[in-house]
Amino acid sequence: xxxxxxxxxxxxxxxxxxxxxxxxxxxxxxxxxxxxxxxxxxxxxxxxxxxxxxxxxxxxxxxxxxxxxxxxxxxxxxxxxxxxxxxxxxxxxxxxxxxxxxxxxxxxxxxxxxxxxxxxxxxxxxxxxxxxxxxxxxxxxxxxxxxxxxxxxxxxxxxx
Numbered sequence: 001x002x003x004x005x006x007x008x009x010x011x012x013x014x015x016x017x018x019x020x021x022x023x024x025x026x027x028x029x030x031x032x033x034x035x036x037x038x039x040x041x042x043x044x045x046x047x048x049x050x051x052x053x054x055x056x057x058x059x060x061x062x063x064x065x066x067x068x069x070x071x072x073x074x075x076x077x078x079x080x081x082x083x084x085x086x087x088x089x090x091x092x093x094x095x096x097x098x099x100x101x102x103x104x105x106x107x108x109x110x111x112x113x114x115x116x117x118x119x120x121x122x123x124x125x126x127x128x129x130x131x132x133x134x135x136x137x138x139x140x141x142x143x144x145x146x147x148x149x150x151x152x153x154x155x156x157x158x159x160x
Contacts, residue, residue, distance in 0.1 A: 003135040006105045009093040011062075011078045018105070023133050025056045025157045027150065028109060030063040030097045032070040032125040033080045040126050041085035043147030047154065048089040055133065055159040058089040061105070063097050066125050070094060097122045112137035133159040 004019040029044060048058045062077045064070040070077065074093050081087035095103040097110075098121050109129040110120040126143040130153060138157065141150060 003105070003108055003131065003137070006108065008103075008105065011074045011091040011093055013074070013093070018135075021057055021059070022135070023055065023159060025051075025133050025154060025159065026059055026129075026131040027057075027147075027154065028059045028061065028105070028129045028131060030095075030106070030122060030125055030127055031060045031091075032063060032066065033072065033077060035066070035069040035125040037124075037126040037143050038069075040147055041081060041087055045085060045087050045089060047147050047151065050151070051154055051158060052089075056154060060087070060089060060091045061097070061103070062091070062094040063125065064094060065096055065098055069125060097127075109137050109140075113140035115140055115142075130154070130157065132157050 004017065004022050006018050007015060008018060009015055027047065032038060044058045062070045077094065078091060081091060095106065097103065097106040110122065113129055114120050115123065124143045128141040128145065129137055130139045131137050139153065
């Protein structure tokens with residue numbers, strides 16, 4: 001499945017496909033509001049602000065599959081992100097990233113960039129996937145990889 005054909009729902013309920021981001025380098029992240037890694041929202045927003053005018057976007061997908069750390073509604077999540085971290089990068093409706101009901105986007109990302117020892121399962125919140133401007137998944141990053149540590153990888157992949 002081509003990444004750009006995948007349908008997604010924004011956090012405010014509108015439908016779109018990832019074709020809206022065609023030609024951009026993307027960092028796709030499963031996020032949560034009540035996680036030890038939640039402060040990474042700040043770094044993700046900084047990356048977005050730094051590179052958005054150069055063909056880059058962060059795409060945030062809330063997920064409640066890890067320790068019930070994203071229990072709120074999409075509206076609750078949007079409000080939290082806006083008020084607490086001034087998030088302006090695109091946020092999407094809550095999804096599952098593992099299991100039978102995993103969102104098609106995460107099925108494609110996990111298959112293209114397996115984790116440690118070839119495992120496809122996502123282990124925790126704030127797992128990050130770097131996607132190039134042609135829609136190819138390039139790399140998976142662990143939750144412990146800070147947004148700032150990804151800057152050099154993003155810079156190397158920005159569209160000309």
